[in-house]
Amino acid sequence: MPLYNQAAFMQQHRTFNEEQGTTMNRKIIATIASVLLIFGVSACSESSTTSNDAPTSTSSSSKQNAEAKKKASEKKKQEAKEKQALKTAKTTLSNKITEAHSLLDSSNNNVADPQTRVDLTNAINTATAFTGSDSAEYNQAANSLQKAMDTVTASVKQKNQNDAAAAAAAAAQAAQQAQAAQQAQAQSRSAAPQQSSNQGGTGSLYATCRDGSQSVSRPGAPNYQGMCSHHGGIAQKLGLR
Structure with a gap:
């Protein structure tokens, strides 16, 4: 091969290789850029997801805490209410026992049926010995005692009515006797x-x-x-x- 032809061939071959190398480098750079872009988008997405999840988790935890505090507050109020109701029921029963003792004393020999006073005495003893931790039970004990008191009160009323009727009958008989005596005196004078x-x-x-x-x-x-x-x-x- 002539010398100038060989030199020209070498120059062409060098130029081709440079062009091929440049093309290859561009492809590699483009591939690397694509990979970096993909990883960047993925990282941003994960960061965004994490950022979005954090407020949701915090909000849920705050809501649970608020509900727990609300339940605790309601429970405390209910316990205080029950405690006050129990105290009131105990006081009511105590006052009712005092009233029952007074009625028992005032009704002595003043009832139509003496058994009612016996029943009241038993009810007073039961109420006095009663112990419990529920206001409803104390209220029930007070109601039972009140029923026994009502029975005695009704018997006292009946006794008063009976006494009034007996007094009226005695008065009528006395009036009749007085009238007969007056008639007898008149006839005696004649x-x-x-x-x-x-x-x-x-x-x-x-x-x-x-x-x-x-x-x-x-x-x-x-x-x-x-x-x-x-x-x-x-x-x-x-x-x-």
Whole structure:
């Protein structure tokens, strides 16, 4: 090969190799850039996800804490309410026992049915010995005691009504007896000249008995003996008729 041709060939070969090398380098650089770009996007995505998840987790934890505090506060309020209710129930039962003792004393010999006072005494003893930790149980004990007290109160009322009725009946009987006595006195005054023994007479002796009835002797009876014997005795001698 002529010398100039060989030199030209070498120059062309060098130029080709340079061009191939440049092309290869560009491809490598492009590939590296693509890989770096992919990794960069992935990192940004992960960072963004982590950043977004953090507030959500914090918000959820805060909400749980708030709910826990709310439940604790409600529980505390409920316990305080139950404690106050128990205290009130104990006081109510204690006051009711005092009232029951007073009623038991005032109703002595003043009830229509004495058994009601016995039942009240038993109820007082039961209520006094009662112990518990629930307000509803104390309220129930107080209600049971109140029922026994109501029974005694009703028996006292019945006794008062019975006494009033008996007093009215006695008054009516007394009035009737007084009226009979007045009638007997009037008849005695009208028959005064004949209020003597019927000795030797043929008429009958008349008398007003204590129960208001009249008694007549057999004709010719000498005196009033035996008259009104079954009617409480003689209230007024009316004389001979």
